[in-house]
Amino acid sequence: MNWSEKIEDFSNFLKFEKNFSGNTLDAYMRDVRKLESFTISELDNLSPQNITYENLQEYIYQLSKNKISERSQARAISSIKAFFKFLLEDDYRTDNPATLLEGPKLGLYLPDTLSEEDINRIITCIDNSTDIGKRNKCILEVLYGCGLRVSELIDLKISNINFKESYIMVEGKGEKTRLVPLANTTAEFIRSYINTVRNKTKINKKYEDTLFINSRGTNMSRVIVFIIIKELTQKAGISKSISPHTFRHSFATHLLQNGADLRFIQEMLGHSSITTTQVYTHLKTEELRDVILNFHPRNRNITS
Incomplete structure (x- = not known):
């Protein structure tokens, strides 16, 4: 079999079995497919x-030589390992040539976050006198108040909001469901949006249970949420590159700064592994480092 056939088999395996x-x-x-192209051009097919x-x-050496980023190299190695593991398990090969491949050592990725002041500045820029403004304010309050991914936000169902018990049921990655506590303030923003904006909108029958609706009465897209946040960030005069995910990172960071347990934050974010959540402990460490450097008496500039 050639590359195309095995790649197609691999694709079906990942899609339907994984x-x-x-x-x-x-x-x-x-x-x-990039590896396939390399074998065609450099390894006589x-x-x-x-x-x-x-x-x-x-x-892998050629990837490094061509200045492909370390993260892209690491992802490529992960994909190649999965491909040859599949070929081994499919009895196409009797060995796995990718077993001993090692990826580059990656530096710690620290996500961008916003301060509470920055978040307030962004939200304050919203024109709350319009229906779109009220909806957008609710969107940001839910992103920050519940730590949702943008995909979870746009798919959020009214029937999954329990105002009485103060939680929302979120359908996350891998069709995993989790319960996220709903703060009173966030709940009030949602109620107000439903009663004063959403109830006035003519809604497509297919989206009658979807919380956030666009002007056409259908669900909002990820791109629109990105655009809303980009425009508000610019209006607020904040120079950072901000996305919906930044509000999720800020949610987790501010919880940790205020004493929340890391495993509780893991459950709130829907992380399958605690190691994914531990990046926020490094954010806190960076903050403590800055405090020491800026305020410890031995680090102050002494003028005589």
């Missing part, structure tokens, strides 16, 4: 059955 999302599946396919560990090492 339930990969569309974006993740596309990333894996791009990585493996060597088949996936005959490629060796040394061939794969040469490919």
